[in-house]
Amino acid sequence: MSLPIQQDARRFRQIVRGKVRENLRQYISNSELIGRKGRDLVSIPIPHIQLPYFRFGGRLKGVGQGEGEIGTPVGTDGRADADGSAGDQPGAHILEVELTLEELAQILGEELELPRIRPKSKNNVMGTITRYSGMRRVGPESLRYFKRTYREALKRQLASGTYDPARPAIIPIRDDKRYRSWKEHPVPDNNAVVIYMMDVSGSMSDRKKELVRLTAFWIDTWLQAHYKNVITRYIVHDAIAHEVDSRTFYSLRESGGTRISSAYELCNHIIHREYDPAAWNLYSFHFSDGENFDRDDDRRCLELLAEELLPCLNLFCYGQVRSYYGNQFYDTITKIEDEKLCAVKINNDEEIYTAIKTFLGKGY
């Protein structure tokens, strides 16, 4: 982002996304370029703002060149100042261009003005990368180190007097041969673990689960843009918690009462057994409709959070989808004051937006 034009480009994107200059909205359109991606044709949407000006209207009357009879179609979208060669091959299968996840994350970050995550300095565990910067005397031919071999041979010949400048011919022997070898360099690695917990008791409807799913998707995208590896674990609970895979997480429906502490216990258990907080960036998100079994359980949850979970997590977020039974757990959890704790109510699609912004807005 260092070219001066990036500012203009950013301003343009802001206008196109409707964030500023409402009065330009009516002039925004999407034309397309047809490009190639391998063998497929791809449609690349190009947003365009056209300021009004005095121009001719109605249908074009134009001039073209090429073969054809009267009545042959001429591929044009109307204004002959469009680029590209659209429209000439009817029936070609055109794919929509996908955004890469990085681009998606970038848009998310811009839209929500999210700060980049500053991973806690977890320098204890290093990943390694391999570089072929070393040398040894034996090895496979594919790793032969020509220059060094040559040099060794030259040295030997000079030392033994067999080198003839008039007819230089360097022939290495077995002892001259040198091969590349690798060294491992430690590189601080950034890895993250995200533990999603969801209340799947009777009161969580499909609609609410859908809200959770959407929120989780954006969180995943965002985190993946910041960490080399993101491992996701899923816990569902009603009165008891178990770990599941992502599919089950989003489709399971149980019935029964709700004990949130069961989920927190399990989460804690997983962390302590498998992920050393000193080495991993840990995130945890819990979604529920707020109804917990009783006061005792509330207390247990608060204990777990304050004493076990919050100390080792980067961030803990609680999202409460609307419930008919009151907002009890939200009120409970907000009793803890900790900047790593974040609680939000998500009542509908629009509020996912604010939820994500709150969750990820801290830069943890």
Added chain:
Amino acid sequence: MTRLVDYRELQDAIESHAREFGLDFFEVRFQMLDYDMLNQVAAYDGFPTRYPHWRFGMEYERLSKSYAYGLHRIYEMVTNTDPCIAYLLASNQLVDQKLVMAHVCGHADFFKNNLWFAHTNRKMLDEMANHAARIRRHVERYGLEEVENFLDACLSLDNLIDIHAAGIQRRPQPQSGPQPHRLYKLPAKDYMDSFINPPEFLAAQQARYQQAEQQRKHFPEEPERDVLLFLLENAPLENWQHDVLDIVREEAYYFAPQRQTKIMNEGWASYIHTNLMTRSVLEPDELIDYADHHAGTVATHGRHLNPYKLGLELFRDLEERWDRGAFGPEYEACDDLKARDEWDRRLGLGREKVFEVRLIYNDVGFIDEFLTEDFARQHRLFSYDYNDVTNQYEISGREFAEIKQRLLFQLTNFGHPIIDVLDGNYQNRGELYLLHRYEGIDLDIPYAQGTLRNLYTIWGRPVHVETVVEDKVRMLFSYGPEGDSREKLEELEEE
């Protein structure tokens, strides 16, 4: 195998071939850029910097995506300045760089010599930087949103200039002021004066005089084609707004000749690069790549006209005709197709003629004079129209007169409607009245309304444009405090 290329040497070699060929141009300074910087420069129309505006961002995004999907590699860009600045894409192969350099020589020669560029500001590099600095200052002082809104309104009107003006008018003749007048009095001796010329009579005289004055004195006295100039001089603008509008107008005039000579300029540069490359510059092992890339630039896409190709073919055609002597009254009078095809007086005037043509003509004259029926037939030109039945554009014929007329129409006034200021004090209420010189094609009404709205922002009082709709109905479209409106005007009497 990679060779270390001395680009300076290469440039010198190519330019010396170009000069031998007869070209004449200001010093060209090449810059080698990576694709990202090149896209930025292209978005800025070849200048290193422009005033801050989203439209440059828009163009940059389009170019970047287009490049990313392999749709183009900008081949050449050169500025109309002294010295010229031109660009090379770092990742291009050597044969491409040669093609670009040769092509740029053509453009540079055209800019320097073509008549229509004679009055352009060759120090535009500095000017553009200056414009950028001024706009930035205004943004700092008055805020981005305010300046951007106003800039957008100005840009909306930037085709309302006088393309026939020789260069940009800066200080037009002041309009002559009102003549002092004396009231007409009936002859009377002094003591009889108040009886013969009583006050009521004098008052009536005064009233009649004022009415006549008003009718005469709607300004401008002549319809003003340069609407932007009229606004600069008469609209109630704050200093910074005046400055912004002035900048927009300067740049519009600067680029106008380029827009009027696009076909010729591209044709000329292509003509030059093909000549230089095939005669002097290409190595044998580069031939295939060159042929491939050249074909890419002059390809037709889906039956659209490619200005590079059209221009190039026209130059080649006229060169060949002047070599053969296939011009003039005798040739025109000949009806026999076969005789025309085989006509060859061996005059060898082709080269001289193309050099002369690139000196004098712009696109309108170029097409008018050199697009012949033979050419149209050879190059399979056709007219196309929208078919309401099948809902698509279709070839509608190959009749030469129609083709030529359409092309000329598209090129006149860059294909934009001709609009004059008729009255800056319409209805004696300071309203602005524009006239669209109707020539058979209607204005785009929604766009016109949007433009009027922007005009209103600048003028401050209601604005109107008179036009004709569907060939016969005179309409007046307006914009004022109540929003937009329209009314039907009475038919003009037939002459």
